[in-house]
Amino acid sequence: MKRLFLPFFLFLFLVSEGVALELLPPSLITGNLLIVPHWVFMFLVLIAIFYDKEDTYYSVLYGFIFGLLIDIVYTGVLGVYMFSYALVIYVIHGLKKMLHGNVFVSILLGIVGLSLADIAINVIYTVAGIASMVWKDYLLYRLLPTLLLNLVFLLFLYPIFVKRLTRWGRDQLFSNNSL
Amino acid sequence: MAFFRNKKLFIILIGVIVLVALIGFSLKERSNLTTAEQFVNDTVGWAQHIIYAPVEFVSDIFTNIDDFRDTYKENQILKEKLSQYKGLIYEVQEIKEENKELRNLLDLKESESLRDYEPIQATVMSRSPERWIEQVTINKGKQDGVKANMAVITADGMVGKVQTPSQFTSTVKLLTGFDQFNRISATISREKGEGKNIVGMIEGFDEESNSLLFRIIEKSDKDVKEGELVFSSGMGGVFPAGLPIGTVKETAPDKYGLTKTALIEPAADMYEINQVMVVDRSIATDEKTEDKEEE
Numbered sequence: 001m002k003r004l005f006l007p008f009f010l011f012l013f014l015v016s017e018g019v020a021l022e023l024l025p026p027s028l029i030t031g032n033l034l035i036v037p038h039w040v041f042m043f044l045v046l047i048a049i050f051y052d053k054e055d056t057y058y059s060v061l062y063g064f065i066f067g068l069l070i071d072i073v074y075t076g077v078l079g080v081y082m083f084s085y086a087l088v089i090y091v092i093h094g095l096k097k098m099l100h101g102n103v104f105v106s107i108l109l110g111i112v113g114l115s116l117a118d119i120a121i122n123v124i125y126t127v128a129g130i131a132s133m134v135w136k137d138y139l140l141y142r143l144l145p146t147l148l149l150n151l152v153f154l155l156f157l158y159p160i161f162v163k164r165l166t167r168w169g170r171d172q173l174f175s176n177n178s179l
Numbered sequence: 180m181a182f183f184r185n186k187k188l189f190i191i192l193i194g195v196i197v198l199v200a201l202i203g204f205s206l207k208e209r210s211n212l213t214t215a216e217q218f219v220n221d222t223v224g225w226a227q228h229i230i231y232a233p234v235e236f237v238s239d240i241f242t243n244i245d246d247f248r249d250t251y252k253e254n255q256i257l258k259e260k261l262s263q264y265k266g267l268i269y270e271v272q273e274i275k276e277e278n279k280e281l282r283n284l285l286d287l288k289e290s291e292s293l294r295d296y297e298p299i300q301a302t303v304m305s306r307s308p309e310r311w312i313e314q315v316t317i318n319k320g321k322q323d324g325v326k327a328n329m330a331v332i333t334a335d336g337m338v339g340k341v342q343t344p345s346q347f348t349s350t351v352k353l354l355t356g357f358d359q360f361n362r363i364s365a366t367i368s369r370e371k372g373e374g375k376n377i378v379g380m381i382e383g384f385d386e387e388s389n390s391l392l393f394r395i396i397e398k399s400d401k402d403v404k405e406g407e408l409v410f411s412s413g414m415g416g417v418f419p420a421g422l423p424i425g426t427v428k429e430t431a432p433d434k435y436g437l438t439k440t441a442l443i444e445p446a447a448d449m450y451e452i453n454q455v456m457v458v459d460r461s462i463a464t465d466e467k468t469e470d471k472e473e474e
Contacts, residue, residue, distance in 0.1 A: 012230075072219045083194055
């Protein structure tokens, strides 16, 4: 039963991403800034740091599945989020071995991961001909505001989930080392 | 062979291939989603429905407070307008009856008018968080009669078209996301003395000026004035005629000086959409009539 908590929360964030833009004041949406909520990704970063052990890759698997769901539900272009999320979470999973899991490391890995993921998504969309934005504009109008907003979300998640994630990881991953 | 023993690199490589294949698959023109996609869309749509209710409740409270402030002023304006409308209603009735009689004279059946449509009421549930893709989800799907490429309107005017319907939800492509693959045949109507109607195509959206590009075709009159209303012309075969699209902001000649492009400010607000209507054109589309003729 407890194993269903993680997919449940990820699904909740996936669903609320679509409603999120309704919550922000319209001036932010109509303006130049392109703010993209990557809440699923922020939660995946926490999972990668605190839930997964060194030899388990649940976060990558979840990144793959929920990236694909985002593709289906919100964009219709399959594979973009799936690939970017899974790859970047894999990189984060590798990086966390070198660092100790605390709030600063989470922020650092959150920033690095989100930048990588959003840039990867943007590159794929540019190649596919969906997005067309000069790089300077992209960094200024999309990447920076997106980073800020999602970091706020990460800091909001951190106190709620860190202890729980560690506990769930201890309970579930030591009993059987599958995957 | 050492390369293939490197499992990680191998998996990433396969991932890239799958990615390219999937993007290619989803970018080609398709109006029907696979069953799996429809299932996911409906499930998420159902969950959004639950989450959206309290969110809308809270945001409604704030809009209500805003509304109260302007109520008095609005009331005055509305009263004035109401008296104007009374005259208009009478006029419209007259014109409708006259139209009917004239149609009867010409032996045109009422149901074959390009203007007629049946609205399907729907509520917007979510907007795509990926900002490159201008897409919203509505809570009506195939089960309610929504089909691909139907026009979607609000009270103010056109907002987009149905991109892919699932069983209980559908995704709508907004006008702001239109490109050269999603054209609308549009027109600016003129009274008889002033020359011919101006016809052309809405060919896309310009991000910089926040306006739609209306390419006026060569042979029609080119002196478009600012503030003129642009309507759908019903000639494209999908949308009914007479849906307001927007007003002319300015005109500019195109690269070769042969045609003129007008910048159109959309009539409907693309960012605060809540209630929409999916427009089901009453007249059969071209394909269907062709089929019948073949039989």
